[in-house]
Amino acid sequence: MRADRLVAVLLFLQARGRVTAAEVAAELEVSERTARRDLEALSIAGIPVYSQAGRGGGWSLVGGARTDLTGLTAGESRALFLAAGPSSATPELRSALRKMVRALPSTLRSDAEAASKAGVADSTDWSGTALTAGASHLEALQRAVVDGVQVRLGYTGPGRPAGERTVHPLGLAAKAGLDYLVAGTENGLRTFRLDRVTSVEATDGRAVRPEGFDLATAWRTLAARMEDRMLAATVRARAGHGTEQILQGLFGGRLRTGRTLSDGWTEIEVDGPSPEVVAAQLAGLGARVEVLEPPAARERLARLASELAAVYGPPAGG
Template identity: 70%
Template structure:
């Protein structure tokens, strides 16, 4: 007999006032016999639940008694449904939200329903490609994290064959719509071995990007959790090297004011634009992994931007221009 089912039964009683075993069975998707046994268990536990036989009978809380099991305030309920409502993509979550709305007191129920409809989530980018990993693999990893079980993970980095490794799943972090698994790896692995995501450390903790995971097989081996492990802290430590590499070089130049919006889309927080120069253009600084990478990203803006330094970026842009001229010919 599961405690969560007993809690759900009590919440259902509070909402409806009087219920039959059949109604409880339909609501919780169990047999009528199980529902009756749960109701009897609540009464045996000292909760003021009693049954009345005959026509119009059923199970009720004595004197309409209520038990506040959640302590949720109206603001907390709105916040929860604003987050969970748009994300209710799985049947289990949709069912849970539906049951919770029914269990809420009437004054709070309308707010919860409105909050659940106040936002939406689109899981694709503008090219209609999904930006999150497949649900079956994500579900399996979430179960492994919650149950504390090791998994055999199939993982393929771009340009590399798929490898199988045993990892200790410790948490899942979503960054900019892309989920990552934080996991401990077997002893003896080094940061140089393939399989790491944006970052890795010498402690055996690594990041695995979920859209590169090809298979998940749960084992019966328990997860070894580092002492004092905190997911948010570990994520910041693992992600820091990648963020530093993304700002490993700075390119300086000038840009036409008409290019400001495009530059903002391309580089976001890595772009710094100064005031207008004497020639009417804007001073420009861009951070990136290398001068060559930034130059390649700027190539599409043509003569609307000019790189002034470093020389490596100017030379790379000149090589790109020569290659394009050779391929397509002069105008």
């Protein structure tokens, strides 16, 4: 985008005071001719940019003129316009966006405004179920992280009743459409899915931040642990013809296909948190998939079959 590049030129001028077209070209990775055209475009647009020929010459901002976008790179400014644009953005974020747009030269505003309207965020799936059930607690947790205070967190795990615990909020992360709180606990660093948070109450206690704590590093370590748990078990099976797309949709990268057997079926392997969980996921394909091992997966399917037969089978004596 040329508008994005012009912002970069303006910021580069602001940072360096005086630049040559060659320096601009090297900074933006464009030709010197393109750099010179961009500098001239800024001048034509009414920005106080002038050139001085000869030894020690170059392009400068008259009187050291500056823009309110101090410190932002072109990529950062563009990302902010795109990120702040969706209709789901908070009022504060939309207000900040409007101020940033006004800070741009008039000739660049239309592109910035277009970028701010280039996306939309929809937090519901096709069934109408909210994907961000914990969004109501996001602001409270963001405030707790910034203020550095402990919170009493109401939280429910899968298959467990809600309980409360006091944690030290350290940061927030998003992965695969879900938001997570990274927090210190009596058992070390832990992650909490926001869609499982039932309540957030700030306390008077100060949050303890581990020495040298870095959120990105901590998140990578915690995410790796979660992924290890998600891939702790492998189920071997064979799948009938026509199940490939269904299996790929169910398991994605957790699915591995092997050789095709003489009867036309295909050997597969699926990773998951436990044999029982994988077996339950495969159960929906009925007789089109036969689980071979481990025994725990076959036993889980047998139990499911008995339970379903008891509910949906023909009445006794029928």
